[in-house]
Amino acid sequence: MNRIIRTLAVFAASAAVLGAQAQAQAPAARSDYPTKPIRVVVTFPPGGSSDAVVRMLLPRLNDKLGQQVIVDNRPGAGGNIGLSVVAKAPADGYTLGVGAAGGLTANVSLYAQMPFDPIKDFKPVTMLAAIPFVIIGHPSLGPKNLRDLIALAKAQPGKLSIAHGGNGTAMHLSAALLGQMAEVRLVEVPYRGSGPAALDVLSGQIPLAVVDLPSALQHIKAGKLVAYAVTSPQRLAMLPEVPTVSEAGLPGYDSTGWFGLVAPAGTPQPIIARLNAEFTAALNDEATKASMRGLGVEPAPTKVEDFERYLQSETRKWAKVIKTADIKLD
Known part of the structure; x- marks a missing residue:
């Protein structure tokens, strides 16, 4: 029995040494990363x-x-x-x-x-x-800021359409969050990307859209589109005069x-x-x-x-x- 105990002790000690060696070697092996594309x-x-x-x-x-x-x-x-x-x-x-x-x-x-x-x-x-996304509208719609836009949407429930970049996209969810936090019913219309959505607002085919900045920036700068707010928590360097949605009337909005x-x-x-x-x-x-x-x-x-x-x-x-x-x- 004593011989068995001594043998097991030797095996245990050996296993501990091997385990310690393996642990010491593992980080070294990983430090070689990467070794291929x-x-x-x-x-x-x-x-x-x-x-x-x-x-x-x-x-x-x-x-x-x-x-x-x-x-x-x-x-x-x-x-x-x-x-x-x-x-x-x-x-x-x-x-x-x-x-x-x-x-x-x-x-x-x-x-x-x-x-x-x-x-x-x-x-x-x-x-x-x-x-960051920007909420845009055609100038003919009337409102010049987000509060007035929300007031218009409440006066015309279910009548204002808002385009977005496709079902399930972050722009779609941004539009849904806007409607929920503002407590208004907007008709959400999916497009195949920001570009087509921005162009249809520009041509007056649809009054509103949530799009990415590159799709609308030049038209906003030219005064052909109204930028109601940006969806990010901070203002954008490229549009410093445009408030965030949170600043413009819906505190805590971030999309x-x-x-x-x-x-x-x-x-x-x-x-x-x-x-x-x-x-x-x-x-x-x-x-x-x-x-x-x-x-x-x-x-x-x-x-x-x-x-x-x-x-x-x-x-x-x-x-x-x-x-x-x-x-x-x-």
Whole structure:
């Protein structure tokens, strides 16, 4: 019996030593990351703002990471197609995803069935950019500010139409949140993107729209469109005279479009930390910031834990808005 006890003690000591060696070696092995190209699945088609921003970061990322970062565009189903690829990928840091508010927060409430769980199946890395929207109207509508617009909508319940960039998009949800907080009934009309929606307001085909800034900026500056408010919590440098929705009469309103970087759940923390450091450094580069702002997007480098909390908060917020508005996508 004593011999057995002594033998087990030897085995236990050996196992402890081997375990300690393995723990000491694991971080060293991960510190070699990356040793091969990294694929970034972008859930939007080539040419869009998210695609353009990621490609803008590539030269710096390739240099700092020492490996090529490859963009793989997988658009469709509000981001679900591309993000499902990421959710099923090995959690080794070599497949990442760029998703927006839809795929990462709202779709779980919009779709009856989802191919992934946006909270459980991903590890947030960093937000990449914020895309503020602007509420615009045709000058012939009459109101010059948001309070007067809301008063008009209350006087004509269910008669004012507001265009947005497509069912389930952040612009759609922005319009729904506006109606709920202002307690007015607006007829929400989906378009295939901000551009067509802004053009129809410009031509007088529809009185109102929620669109991204690049689609409307030049027409606002020319006085051909009225900018009632921006949907972000702060005013925009490009439209400093236009108030936020919160300032203009609906305190607490915030509906900013954004897109961010995620990795499959289970990706080792040292890899997440490395990716966060390199992507946020690239976003903080002054030349990059200027180029992004030229596209109408605001750089939004974020700590991992802050991005994680934001995703959880936005998921809860939009679940309430979607349920109240009874929005469903199949």
